[in-house]
Amino acid sequence: MRAQWVRVTGAALILSVTAAACGGDRATGVQPVSVALKKMKMQSLPDTVTVATRLVPLEQELSASAVIGPAGGTLELPEAGLRVTVPRNAVASDITFTVKAFPGAMLAYEFGPHGTTFRTPLRVEQEIKEVLLPADESVIVGYFPEQDDLLVDEVVGTINEKLPAQLDVAGSKVRFDVSHFSGYLIATGRQ
Numbered sequence: 001m002r003a004q005w006v007r008v009t010g011a012a013l014i015l016s017v018t019a020a021a022c023g024g025d026r027a028t029g030v031q032p033v034s035v036a037l038k039k040m041k042m043q044s045l046p047d048t049v050t051v052a053t054r055l056v057p058l059e060q061e062l063s064a065s066a067v068i069g070p071a072g073g074t075l076e077l078p079e080a081g082l083r084v085t086v087p088r089n090a091v092a093s094d095i096t097f098t099v100k101a102f103p104g105a106m107l108a109y110e111f112g113p114h115g116t117t118f119r120t121p122l123r124v125e126q127e128i129k130e131v132l133l134p135a136d137e138s139v140i141v142g143y144f145p146e147q148d149d150l151l152v153d154e155v156v157g158t159i160n161e162k163l164p165a166q167l168d169v170a171g172s173k174v175r176f177d178v179s180h181f182s183g184y185l186i187a188t189g190r191q
Helices: 034-040
Strands: 006-007 043-049 052-056 064-068 073-079 082-086 095-101 104-106 108-112 117-127 131-134 142-145 155-167 174-179 183-190
Touching: 043 142, 064 073, 073 095, 082 095, 155 183, 174 183
Parallel strands: none
Antiparallel strands: 006 131, 043 155, 043 183, 052 104, 052 131, 064 095, 073 082, 082 117, 095 108, 108 183, 117 174, 142 155, 142 183, 155 174
């Protein structure tokens, strides 16, 4: 069966969206990973998924960083349509947050410091105005531990965990919360 693809433009589209989580940071003074994972009631899989793609691929790797402390702040990659909001008291001290968008069409990011956990979940927003999404499958936001889990030529990735997320149809965004940093991707379902 051949999948039908649609361009998300804010039209009504019902999607089941989920996100994921991973490791723990000892430098921030926040809860251990095992406690964070139990609280979020996450599902461990692993599962191979088809990664959502941009209509216009990124020609090169994009990255950004910001020093964010207990007062909170934001980390953005406007060229990739990504924004991370760090709420007040999510971290105990100043941390240099980083994000990297991989070149090409896949909606996949690597966040750092790798393994950092947060007292309060961070909100991630991804614009999807210029993204190909399937008309007949649910969308998944998943955690991948290593960049090697992404097969760029095949536009697939292996995810280990997923959590609920929201689709803002009017704003053409996917929103999800993360309690730790690693790699996250937006996928179009199983391979």
